[in-house]
Amino acid sequence: MFEKIWARHVVAEGPGGHVLLYIDRHLLHEGTTAAFGRLARSGRPVRRSDLCFATADHYVLTSAGSPTADAETRGMVEALGRHTADQRIVYFGVGDPRRGIVHVIGPEQGLTLPGVTLVCGDSHTATHGAFGALAFGIGSSEVEHVLATQTLWQKKPRTMRISVEGGLEPGVNAKDVILAIIAKIGAGGGVGHAIEYAGSTIRAMSMDERMTVCNMSIEAGARTGMVAPDETTFAYLAARPLAPRGDAWGLALAHWKTLPSEPGAPFDREVALAATDIAPTVTWGTSPQDALPITARVPDPAAVGDLGRRESMARALAYMGLSPGTPLSEIVVNRVFIGSCTNSRLDDLRAAARVAKGRRVVVPAWIVPGSGLIKRAAEAEGLDRVFVDAGFEWREAGCSMCVGMNGETAGPGERVASTSNRNFEGRQGKGARTHLMSPAMAAAAAVTGRLTDVRTLTV
């Protein structure tokens, strides 16, 4: 599948195996506005403004009215509004109900399609690979390059297929699957590779779940991760506002059905997992690879042979304020964050609401929907009432406390049960301690005040 999409987008061959790759979709957010400034200074126009789409997510506060915290961040959001207006780029800005996290609204609007190339100045762009798109994150210079030329010089990565087979146990979901994958191959295991997720477990997932899996490809080191399109994909895309319509839909569908890899297609690396081996999973350290079943204990660096690994584990435990041997289910949390481009979609909110229903939070707990439209859809189902009655804060859409760029951060030493994608030192705020987990597990932590095996709560 990867090879087919790649081959169809080669504009020209360069030296050293580099090709000039055509880009079908360019998503922009207010963190990538510097590229517009450089482009303007060099006197170069935006080549295909009709293939660019923008929203404000990183710097917008998620309190009522979606304001910004200060003049600096306000300036960034306003600059994006100005640049997109000047260039006639479609912008889902503050006040537009379609505004939301860039990796949530691309699919929601039908911009993300099988067989297209899609880039964004954000490392979680692999999310869109859930549709069978070739999607990857780029830096600021590459953003400028795409704006100017609609192409990128790229070298073909190696391919890796990760197959997950079997049915997931109750209480286990897509987030547990991707955390288990990262724990297995390591935070650098996918470097230089394009991942294809396959197998009956992935096939059985909804689009929201597949997006959760693809989203964290970069946490395994891979710039891109994808799932072959199928009836689940097509059903999701039908009637999305910016998806193909009429005759174009028929042509697109015919093309999409040719995309899946042929049986026996070679991959440079194959990895296999059994779904029944995967339990509700949480991270204990400061790399997403530091993930274990909730039934495990904090690992002991002294038991590790490799000196470098032992030292980095000890450093992680010191930062996290944890002692070896402590049962993970006894770790007390100070705060809960349910949101981010990994886990802020309707399926995620429903899973959290099933746990929250009829219970009360014992620590501050936020729900940050991925888009204004998801917020509305959740309210139409009454999920907001479930959350508010349980004591959660029901907020506006944005990246929020996943990255804290907007000022929404956890305090030093605060321990957060979070559905986001990174538990790096300082990620959710200077000195803040992050445990990654699924929305159901985060909701369970909110109502018990500690990391909790969601299977022990009656849902």
Place this chain on the structure above:
Amino acid sequence: MEPFTRVSAVAVPIDLPNVDTDRVIPARFLRKDRSVPEYASFLFHDVRFDAAGAERPEFVLNQAPYRGARIVVAAENFGCGSSREAAVWALAAYGVRSVIAPSLGDIFHQNCFKNGLLPVILPGDVVAALRRQLHDRPGATLTVELDGQTVTAPDGARHRFEVDAFRKEMLLSGRDEIGLTLGFEAQIREFEARHAREMAWAVPPRAGT
């Protein structure tokens, strides 16, 4: 872009694997314009300085022999995580011209090339030996030479590395990549015409407001 030909300079060892770009430059600095004079102080900020802004003596760049290092010798998967090019800008602002590691985060790796930094991939045992030498002889210099594709260690050993022909040429010349690509305008137009026939459905309808 500043061309890269040869750099002979003090090198700093960073032993921690999986150093993420949040660690290289925390998110709260991403709103800063890279032209501000204090930009170099954002590099490794939260592990380099304490809450009061004083240097943490245990951090390697705060130790006299390594101060002002222009080459970083890192461990596996340095520069993983966020796509923020500011991680490279902060290294460049500090004066770093080359990062040597057994592997690098893919996006960070690309971002280096765009800013005149040479990323060098060498086998893990070679890089570990380089770091060991830098610990044993603090302030020792390394030489990275792009044309011949070699790293010369403090002990005099010379290690050859691979680099893509395309990226090598761009770094040696310091050429503007967008300018180069605009020279492919005829091919891009031809591609767009063919693409519009073969994948007409891929152009989105104009979004309503």
